[in-house]
Amino acid sequence: xxxxxxxxxxxxxxxxxxxxxxxxxxxxxxxxxxxxxxxxxxxxxxxxxxxxxxxxxxxxxxxxxxxxxxxxxxxxxxxxxxxxxxxxxxxxxxxxxxxxxxxxxxxxxxxxxxxxxxxxxxxxxxxxxxxxxxxxxxxxxxxxxxxxxxxxxxxxxxxxxxxxxxxxxxxxxxxxxxxxxxxxxxxxxxxxxxxxxxxxxxxxxxxxxxxxxxxxxxxxxxxxxxxxxxxxxx
Numbered sequence: 001x002x003x004x005x006x007x008x009x010x011x012x013x014x015x016x017x018x019x020x021x022x023x024x025x026x027x028x029x030x031x032x033x034x035x036x037x038x039x040x041x042x043x044x045x046x047x048x049x050x051x052x053x054x055x056x057x058x059x060x061x062x063x064x065x066x067x068x069x070x071x072x073x074x075x076x077x078x079x080x081x082x083x084x085x086x087x088x089x090x091x092x093x094x095x096x097x098x099x100x101x102x103x104x105x106x107x108x109x110x111x112x113x114x115x116x117x118x119x120x121x122x123x124x125x126x127x128x129x130x131x132x133x134x135x136x137x138x139x140x141x142x143x144x145x146x147x148x149x150x151x152x153x154x155x156x157x158x159x160x161x162x163x164x165x166x167x168x169x170x171x172x173x174x175x176x177x178x179x180x181x182x183x184x185x186x187x188x189x190x191x192x193x194x195x196x197x198x199x200x201x202x203x204x205x206x207x208x209x210x211x212x213x214x215x216x217x218x219x220x221x222x223x224x225x226x227x228x229x230x231x232x233x234x
Contacts, residue, residue, distance in 0.1 A: 049137075056137035063123050063145025063198075070119050070149060070194075071156030074183075077115070078157070079107040081181035085170025095166045098178055105186060112154070113190040120146055120197030127198075128205040142202060146194035154191065157183050 082098040124142060131138060161183030163169050173179040185191075 052135055052137040055131070056141035059127055059138065059141040060145040060148070063142065064148035064152065066119055066123060067149030067152030068156065070115055071153035072160070074112050074115055074153055075157040075160040078111045078183060079104040081105055081108070082178045083166060083170070083181045084176060084178055085167075085173060086175050093167050093170055095170050105184075108183065109185060109187045109190055112157075112185055113187075113193045116146075116150055116153075116190060116193035117197040119149065120194040121201045123194075124198040124201035125205065128202055128209075133206070133210060138202070139199065142198040143195045146198050147191065150191040150194045154185050158185075 081104040082102070083095050084098045085093055085095045088094050120142075123146070127138060127142065158164075162180045164182045166181065169179055
């Protein structure tokens with residue numbers, strides 16, 4: 001008679017602990033339902049939306065108030081357009097340019113545009129140094145604040161400048177006497193110079209010196225999963 005066959009050994013039962021390499025000391029696996037930011041790959045993107053909206057409102061008001069200084073400087077630095085008053089054949093007062101080939105009117109618009117661009121760049125730099133981030137609320141704040149500041153500067157400069165009633169001004173000055181024309185902004189597109197300059201400068205500063213988004217493909221180093229036979233899985 002032959003000896004009974006020895007039954008094969010039972011298959012090796014793998015516990016849940018053998019499927020993964022033991023974690024190093026101090027390692028704590030994140031919760032399955034935790035957001036991706038909790039794994040350490042991403043940090044906070046910034047303050048909440050309510051905080052950003054409040055900051056944007058403050059920035060809008062602060063930038064708009066800068067239009068006061070802007071308007072004073074425009075009134076002070078803008079060239080004067082010389083006018084001359086006289087009487088026509090019917091004895092009515094007429095006003096005409098003293099220098100028909102002069103470029104003072106263009107200089108008025110150019111001064112406004114240059115000042116607006118400078119103020120826009122400074123406001124964008126100040127906002128970036130305080131906030132150190134970008135974001136839609138900041139972009140809206142710089143755009144709206146710059147437009148409001150330009151409107152305020154325009155109206156303030158006109159108000160500070162010579163009177164808008166050129167006929168009365170000519171009568172007060174006298175026949176043939178040169179006087180300054182009212183301060184006017186011929187190119188209304190210059191009202192957007194502040195906003196455009198602020199956006200360009202802030203975008204450039206954010207791109208060069210703003211916080212960088214972490215690489216989503218670089219994960220935190222952890223235990224290497226292995227199959228039931230101890231072979232690392234790909």
